[in-house]
Amino acid sequence: MFKKIILLVLMFSLAGCSLSFMYNRAHWWADWYLDDFVDLTSAQQDRFDQQFKQWHQWHRSQQLPMYQAQFALVKQQFNQGVGEGGLNEAALLEHVNAFEKYWRDVLIYVAPELAQLAVSLSAEQKQQLISNIRKNNQEKQQEWDEQTDEEKHQNFIEKQVEQYQDWFGRLNKQQKQLIAQQSDLYVGTRGQWLQYQNDWLAAFEQALLASDVAKVSQLIARPYDLRSEVLQQNVMRNRGLYVKNTHKLMLGLTDKQQRHLLSELDDYESTFRKLHQDY
Numbered sequence: 692m693f694k695k696i697i698l699l700v701l702m703f704s705l706a707g708c709s710l711s712f713m714y715n716r717a718h719w720w721a722d723w724y725l726d727d728f729v730d731l732t733s734a735q736q737d738r739f740d741q742q743f744k745q746w747h748q749w750h751r752s753q754q755l756p757m758y759q760a761q762f763a764l765v766k767q768q769f770n771q772g773v774g775e776g777g778l779n780e781a782a783l784l785e786h787v788n789a790f791e792k793y794w795r796d797v798l799i800y801v802a803p804e805l806a807q808l809a810v811s812l813s814a815e816q817k818q819q820l821i822s823n824i825r826k827n828n829q830e831k832q833q834e835w836d837e838q839t840d841e842e843k844h845q846n847f848i849e850k851q852v853e854q855y856q857d858w859f860g861r862l863n864k865q866q867k868q869l870i871a872q873q874s875d876l877y878v879g880t881r882g883q884w885l886q887y888q889n890d891w892l893a894a895f896e897q898a899l900l901a902s903d904v905a906k907v908s909q910l911i912a913r914p915y916d917l918r919s920e921v922l923q924q925n926v927m928r929n930r931g932l933y934v935k936n937t938h939k940l941m942l943g944l945t946d947k948q949q950r951h952l953l954s955e956l957d958d959y960e961s962t963f964r965k966l967h968q969d970y
Contacts, residue, residue: 710962715969718743729812729820742804749800751967754793759963761789766956769949773941783934795915802912810902821896828892832885843881848874855937859944860951866940873936877929883922890917 713720721743725731731739765786771777812820838846851870856862862870891914898906910917918926944952 710959711966714966717747728823729816731816735808735811739808742808746801746804750797751969754796755963755967757793759960759967761786761793762956762960762963766953766960769952769956773938778941780934780938783938784931787930787934795913798914799912802908805911806904806908809899809907810904812899817899821892821899824892824895828885828888831888835881835885843879844874847877855940858952858955859940859948861948863945866943869940870936873932873939876932876936878925880922880925880929883919883925887918887922890919 718740722736722740725739765778768778768782773779809817809820835843848871851874852862852867855866855870891910894917895907895910898910915923
């Protein structure tokens with residue numbers, strides 16, 4: 692149930708008109724996702740819709756200005772270069788950490804009311820919710836297990852190339868080779884993430900069936916507390932590598948790629964500004 696609430700943050704994986712369209716219709720996407728996990732009564736749906744409207748208004752008025760400012764700062768630093776005083780490794784890491792904080796802020800904000808809504812479900816609905824989350828986890832595990840190590844590695848490289856091309860535009864052969872070489876440095880964490888999701892579900896199931904509102908709220912607000920120490924260490928290690936590798940790519944961007952990046956940053960900044968002004 693809680694996972695689609697963070698659509699409000701995940702939406703800026705899109706840009707421009709697509710982002711505006713999705714953001715202004717966030718309640719549609721939330722309802723659509725919710726239907727995959729639990730069937731609500733009309734009264735429960737009305738309660739959820741009213742609560743989501745309040746969450747959405749808060750996010751538009753309080754969070755979007757921070758997103759806009761963050762992208763404006765990235766653009767300003769990039770215009771100053773990618774060395775000292777510009778968008779260097781330290782600055783990139785600060786931006787990555789900032790966006791993670793925004794995600795965590797949303798979870799903290801929605802957790803109390805979302806926990807109340809979850810605990811108010813009937814016994815049958817609670818079982819349905821837990822069963823569907825478990826099924827979703829099992830499907831992801833099966834998909835992962837069916838891949839060979841080589842397929843997993845190639846998929847990782849392809850995803851990285853796609854993500855970088857979203858920001859920089861078309862990459863040349865040398866840049867793609869650099870990404871492939873750098874991919875060997877990352878620690879594989881997919882299996883650890885899947886186990887973490889199962890651990891979270893076990894704790895959520897226990898708290899939900901016991902109608903423990905405080906515990907359910909804590910699990911929604913701070914799910915990352917259940918990460919294993921090894922997973923957390925690997926997350927931080929990979930984050931540092933991602934920043935370092937991104938900076939290496941930025942050092943070799945062509946003029947056309949630099950213009951593409953600036954255009955993307957402009958689009959995000961202006962879109963978040965307009966979405967906030969529509970409040």
